[in-house]
Amino acid sequence: MPRQNRHALPYPALGRFAWLMGLYAENHERMERMFGLHRLVSGRWCSSVGDGLDLHVEVLERHAHTLELRLSYALRDPITGNPDPSAVLRAYLDSRQLEAHTCHVGRHWQDVLGLHPAPQVMLGHRLRMNSFLSKWLQYLEGQGHGAATLRRADADDIAHTVLVEGA
Secondary structure, eight states: OOOOOGGGSSSOOOOHHHHHHHHHHHHHHHHHHHHOGGGOOSEEEEEOOSSSOOEEEEEEEEOSSEEEEEEEESOBOTTTOSBSSEEEEEEETTTTEEEEEESSTTOOHHHHHOSSOOHHHHHHHHHHHHHHHHHHHHHHHHHTOSGGGEEESSOTTSOSOOOOTTO
């Protein structure tokens, strides 16, 4: 199929990179609305809405402008024993972007694409991962997951709060 001249279109064309950046912003907005990313503290959290699929949110690292977390269910892959589905996310709090860093435990882009993928291959991979994340977050939000359903999972005696001290 021949490529269409983008300059001849009667409307502005959205390139793949712009689409990806839009997904990052949309994913951040949805996670901020659901869980308040800027207020999440390190630790393991569980969101239960009574549908039998508890969502696990693990804050892996927190820095001044970034947050790294993992989303998964309590389901395990029968072969590896790892949580599945599982996504490691990186939130850029200052630029309000959220990207799916990996979508499978132990599988980084180098494992999937090789060490020197073409830029178009890398962009396509990121689009697929973040499209998956966008659809998953939309589903989770529709199910009712949010800050009100989030409880500390790593200790029962810790107060049930997700707020950073002083936030």
